[in-house]
Amino acid sequence: xxxxxxxxxxxxxxxxxxxxxxxxxxxxxxxxxxxxxxxxxxxxxxxxxxxxxxxxxxxxxxxxxxxxxxxxxxxxxxxxxxxxxxxxxxxxxxxxxxxxxxxxxxxxxxxxxxxxxxxxxxxxxxxxxxxxxxxxxxxxxxxxxxxxxxxxxxxxxxxxxxxxxxxxxxxxxxxxxxxxxxxxxxxxxxxxxxxxxxxxxxxxxxxxxxxxxxxxxxxxxxxxxxxxxxxxxxxxxxxxxxxxxxxxxxxxxxxxxxxxxxxxxxxxxxxxxxxxxxxxxxxxxxxxxxxxxxxxxxxxxxxxxxxxxxxxxxxxxxxxxxxxxxxxxxxxxxxxxxxxxxxxxxxxxxxxxxxxxxxxxxxxxxxxxxxxxxxxxxxxxxxxxxxxxxxxxxxxxxxxxxxxxxxxxxxxxxxxxxxxxxxxxxxxxxxxxxxxxxxxxxxxxxxxxxxxxxxxxxxxxxxxxxxxxxxxxxxxxxxxxxxxxxxxxxxxxxxxxxxxxxxxxxxxxxxxxxxxxxxxxxxxxxxxxxxxxxxxxxxxxxxxxxxxxxxxxxxx
Amino acid sequence: xxxxxxxxxxxxxxxxxxxxxxxxxxxxxxxxxxxxxxxxxxxxxxxxxxxxxxxxxxxxxxxxxxxxxxxxxxxxxxxxxxxxxxxxxxxxxxxxxxxxxxxxxxxxxxxxxxxxxxxxxxxxxxxxxxxxxxxxxxxxxxxxxxxxxxxxxxxxxxxxxxxxxxxxxxxxxxxxxxxxxxxxxxxxxxxxxxxxxxxxxxxxxxxxxxxxxxxxxxxxxxxxxxxxxxxxxxxxxxxxxxxxxxxx
Numbered sequence: 167x168x169x170x171x172x173x174x175x176x177x178x179x180x181x182x183x184x185x186x187x188x189x190x191x192x193x194x195x196x197x198x199x200x201x202x203x204x205x206x207x208x209x210x211x212x213x214x215x216x217x218x219x220x221x222x223x224x225x226x227x228x229x230x231x232x233x234x235x236x237x238x239x240x241x242x243x244x245x246x247x248x249x250x251x252x253x254x255x256x257x258x259x260x261x262x263x264x265x266x267x268x269x270x271x272x273x274x275x276x277x278x279x280x281x282x283x284x285x286x287x288x289x290x291x292x293x294x295x296x297x298x299x300x301x302x303x304x305x306x307x308x309x310x311x312x313x314x315x316x317x318x319x320x321x322x323x324x325x326x327x328x329x330x331x332x333x334x335x336x337x338x339x340x341x342x343x344x345x346x347x348x349x350x351x352x353x354x355x356x357x358x359x360x361x362x363x364x365x366x367x368x369x370x371x372x373x374x375x376x377x378x379x380x381x382x383x384x385x386x387x388x389x390x391x392x393x394x395x396x397x398x399x400x401x402x403x404x405x406x407x408x409x410x411x412x413x414x415x416x417x418x419x420x421x422x423x424x425x426x427x428x429x430x431x432x433x434x435x436x437x438x439x440x441x442x443x444x445x446x447x448x449x450x451x452x453x454x455x456x457x458x459x460x461x462x463x464x465x466x467x468x469x470x471x472x473x474x475x476x477x478x479x480x481x482x483x484x485x486x487x488x489x490x491x492x493x494x495x496x497x498x499x500x501x502x503x504x505x506x507x508x509x510x511x512x513x514x515x516x517x518x519x520x521x522x523x524x525x526x527x528x529x530x531x532x533x534x535x536x537x538x539x540x541x542x543x544x545x546x547x548x549x550x551x552x553x554x555x556x557x558x559x560x561x562x563x564x565x566x567x568x569x570x571x572x573x574x575x576x577x578x579x580x581x582x583x584x585x586x587x588x589x590x591x592x593x594x595x596x597x598x599x600x601x602x603x604x605x606x607x608x609x610x611x612x613x614x615x616x617x618x619x620x621x622x623x624x625x626x627x628x629x630x631x632x633x634x635x636x637x638x639x640x641x642x643x644x645x646x647x648x649x650x651x652x653x654x655x656x657x658x659x660x661x662x663x664x665x666x667x668x669x670x671x672x673x674x675x676x677x678x679x680x681x682x683x684x685x686x687x688x689x690x691x692x693x694x695x696x697x698x699x700x701x702x703x704x705x706x707x708x709x710x711x712x713x714x715x716x717x718x719x720x721x722x
Numbered sequence: 723x724x725x726x727x728x729x730x731x732x733x734x735x736x737x738x739x740x741x742x743x744x745x746x747x748x749x750x751x752x753x754x755x756x757x758x759x760x761x762x763x764x765x766x767x768x769x770x771x772x773x774x775x776x777x778x779x780x781x782x783x784x785x786x787x788x789x790x791x792x793x794x795x796x797x798x799x800x801x802x803x804x805x806x807x808x809x810x811x812x813x814x815x816x817x818x819x820x821x822x823x824x825x826x827x828x829x830x831x832x833x834x835x836x837x838x839x840x841x842x843x844x845x846x847x848x849x850x851x852x853x854x855x856x857x858x859x860x861x862x863x864x865x866x867x868x869x870x871x872x873x874x875x876x877x878x879x880x881x882x883x884x885x886x887x888x889x890x891x892x893x894x895x896x897x898x899x900x901x902x903x904x905x906x907x908x909x910x911x912x913x914x915x916x917x918x919x920x921x922x923x924x925x926x927x928x929x930x931x932x933x934x935x936x937x938x939x940x941x942x943x944x945x946x947x948x949x950x951x952x953x954x955x956x957x958x959x960x961x962x963x964x965x966x967x968x969x970x
Contacts, residue, residue: 361919585750590760695758699768
């Protein structure tokens with residue numbers, strides 16, 4: 167009797183965590199919920215009927231400067247989209263009819279940074295987004311009218327800007343910025359949603375006199391990078407904000423930033439290449455876990471943080487899962503930062519010979535000034551910035567993994583504020599002995615074992631979406647958007663959307679009908695540009711169109 | 723008194739740049755970024771551009787036309803003519819062209835005054851990143867850096883004491899939703915009112931519904947309270963910089 171009671175309690179607490187992580191009718195956040203699972207509890211579309219899935223509407227944004235990278239946000243039957251040049255749309259989520267649009271003024275020529283935007287946030291009756299010229303902007307959610315905007319840093323000086331979706335937490339909107347590959351000192355900034363006033367700023371790199379500053383050589387902390395350039399997560403029960411921080415700068419050359427005689431099995435260049443937990447009200451650091459001590463490969467821990475509750479070695483744990491560009495994936499206790507497990511996803515890995523159970527890197531092959539070494543995977547990432555998904559039904563993470571290598575040659579160019587400070591040349595190529603460039607994997611974060619893997623001939627750079635219909639959706643550069651069986655990886659359905667995939671997908675429902683929405687359009691800059699040089703004979707089409715699918719309605 | 727009336731106007735951002743230096747800046751912002759050509763064309767993913775033996779005509783062709791099927795886009799419409807010529811000239815210097823053609827419209831604008839030691843220190847202090855929102859450039863744009871919240875500096879105060887006592891008649895008191903705040907009004911029209919809320923740094927540009935905000939002259943806001951992170955010696959250096967930078 168007692169035993170039964172214990173079991174049912176565990177089931178309940180587990181069910182509560184699952185409630186917090188899954189979306190339902192709405193898709194309110196960049197990562198689905200603030201637990202960042204990219205998982206919908208909707209199951210109208212399932213493994214049996216998915217073959218009937220058909221496009222029901224599409225929306226051409228008209229902004230073809232770059233692709234559509236956004237993950238659509240849906241609330242109460244209204245969808246919110248942002249394009250590369252920060253044109254914002256509110257659409258009827260059932261029909262695609264435009265309700266309002268807002269065009270952010272084009273920044274003046276000479277403002278540095280890439281054209282691109284990965285998403286917006288909603289909350290407090292407002293729509294929030296960041297811009298190329300480094301403003302945080304708030305619009306009225308009902309009308310699209312500008313309410314306030316505030317400059318975060320002069321983009322011309324810092325060489326930084328905002329491409330990530332902000333995160334709304336209670337009465338604040340919180341955002342990270344780019345600049346992790348530049349001579350810049352990264353930070354996360356929180357503003358009050360009501361009036362745009364500064365709430366707090368947390369610098370990734372501690373200043374003189376602050377704990378952690380001693381992990382930097384001389385003045386190198388001033389230009390040490392670490393920019394947290396993606397979107398974090400939030401656990402309301404712990405009131406903790408979780409964010410991944412970027413690599414230290416210079417990326418590939420550490421002689422100017424690492425103190426003499428530093429032990430590479432301990433923290434170096436804090437708090438770069440880390441997962442951090444911040445008090446959501448004050449921005450104060452509660453704990454940190456550095457994944458790569460002295461990151462010399464641009465492994466860049468800036469990626470998404472998935473908050474999951476799982477039984478690990480017999481105990482229910484409040485955990486988080488975090489992957490960096492190396493493909494090393496840490497499972498941490500999200501209350502304390504304690505390491506619970508670690509595994510690595512790429513099949514070809516040459517920069518280390520392995521990683522121990524307690525997260526120690528074995529056999530590091532350090533880059534050397536003036537020497538060219540082949541490194542696998544690459545700075546483009548075993549996974550790129552696009553997000554993985556997690557299904558509480560299967561317990562698997564769904565991850566697009568790329569198998570590339572780079573010929574890395576570091577240099578020792580001096581930093582100039584706000585300018586590129588990567589200090590390396592790293593042309594990329596297919597990993598030796600392979601014929602396929604990527605695979606979609608299912609990983610069990612508790613065992614660190616791969617459950618299945620589906621190869622793909624080119625690279626995969628779009629986010630994943632998992633649903634309670636036991637389906638996993640994503641798209642490829644050739645334009646195909648497809649559904650896999652979450653349990654087996656078998657491809658059950660696909661649709662040619664006409665342009666490559668480099669954005670996010672979401673699921674939502676209006677009046678009881680489930681929809682799957684995906685951003686389309688290959689892109690010409692950063693990794694997409696690099697991919698173009700790898701596959702010169704491929705015609706991967708640019709574009710900026712949202713495509714929405716549903717099951718056919720019964721004919722009346 | 724005489725100093726105060728001698729109004730020194732702010733000049734435009736590109737006030738003192740040679741075409742090669744300008745090309746270097748354009749290159750840093752448009753070509754060296756991310757996974758592209760890297761610092762000084764040393765490569766950062768895209769091909770190396772330095773020391774490749776490219777001549778100026780070839781560079782011009784590639785920059786204006788792009789290379790179809792690669793990540794190299796055409797910059798013919800994304801860069802101004804002057805920036806394009808400047809960046810082509812700069813890349814030519816990376817390829818051993820000692821004296822590249824810079825036949826741009828603003829060749830005459832070449833080589834402005836060099837900042838003296840004290841002014842150079844002031845220029846640094848004006849926008850020093852470690853000061854976050856406590857630096858001058860949070861509200862003032864000078865020499866191509868900073869956010870122009872306050873608009874161009876019309877007069878450089880004669881002394882640190884004058885800077886601290888600076889009168890700010892444009893700062894008013896705004897009242898919105900029952901809250902009073904120091905404001906700088908940008909426009910007050912039928913469609914709405916655009917103003918800066920100066921309650922805390924950084925200033926927030928706000929767009930109020932018609933009739934939802936009222937303004938009265940005067941404010942408790944003081945310029946001296948937002949420059950408190952600088953000591954007198956630092957403020958003096960900044961004033962020295964401003965005297966040089968805002969010369970017509």
